[in-house]
Amino acid sequence: MKKSASAKKAAPVEKAAGSKKAAPVERAAPVEKAAASKKAAAGKKAAPVKEAAVAPKKAAAAVKKASAAKTVAPKPPRNESHTALVRRARRINRELAEVFPYAHPELDFENPFQLIVATVLSAQTTDLRVNQTTPSLFAKYPTPEDLAAANPEEVEEILRPTGFFRAKTKSVIGLSKALVENHAGEVPGRLEDLVKLPGVGRKTAFVVLGNAFGRPGITVDTHFQRLVKRWQWTEESEPDKIEAAVAALFPKSDWTDLSHHVIWHGRRICHARKPACGACPIAPLCPAYGEGETDPDKAAKLLKYEKGGFPGQRLNPPQAYLDAGGKAAPPLGAAG
Structure with missing residues (x-):
């Protein structure tokens, strides 16, 4: 009988001890939930990092992050105003004029x-x-x-x-x-x-x-057609309509030189099958950035230049472009 009495007295102690141990376990659950919510919140905050895979501010800027992510720059909004389009188009032409100051009929x-x-x-x-x-x-x-x-x-x-x-x-x-x-x-x-x-x-x-x-006149050849579509200057597909649409973006005095700039860029950098995006001086302005090679070193190997009128030869950095007369032209990436 004494033993049973002591057992009875001990029972509440065991329950109390058990209740003390269980309490921290129950309190730990909210901590795990809080940690999980922090991780989820961190995940949500980290998501926009993917958007960083956009065209570099400079032609020579590293684009390896964009290459690894295999993403492209976001396209301009569909509702891009005519004024915004004109500004972007004219800036592209100015940049190309700095890269190809010797652009001329070849x-x-x-x-x-x-x-x-x-x-x-x-x-x-x-x-x-x-x-x-x-x-x-x-x-x-x-x-x-x-x-x-x-x-x-x-x-x-x-x-x-x-x-x-x-x-x-x-x-x-x-x-x-x-x-x-x-x-x-x-x-x-x-x-x-x-x-x-x-x-x-x-x-x-x-x-x-x-x-x-x-x-002044706009020469709509295959290079011109391809590039103005990549740049989203127009959605037209017929040469006459492309000519009219692009003409509306530039003063008449720019038309001939614009044609040379676009055609030279199409022959040397923005190729049909594999554009050299990572070596492109107008990458920050191009909605199609990422369609080609974005790694700067690999892209540089895709560049072509003219030497004495000889097309198809490769330009390996840090060589400069040469015009048809063999004179040194500004190196790629000279555009500010």
């Missing part, structure tokens, strides 16, 4: 006749190939009168390296005849007259007007 010519023929021959081939071919052509047929009276088979043999030589022979002989018959052997300086010549469209006409007559 076809060799000495007069309007040579330029219009060379431009017609440049379809579906490189400017280098045309420049290798036209010296023989113009040496044998220096004037529209000479080419108009040429034997087509002989002209075809000269133009064979340019590809589509039969169609091109027909065009250059045809336009030469039209110049002789309708324009006294002179290349007209009006758009409406130029586009009536065989083989001459608006693109060729604006090349001639802008570079032979100093009359």
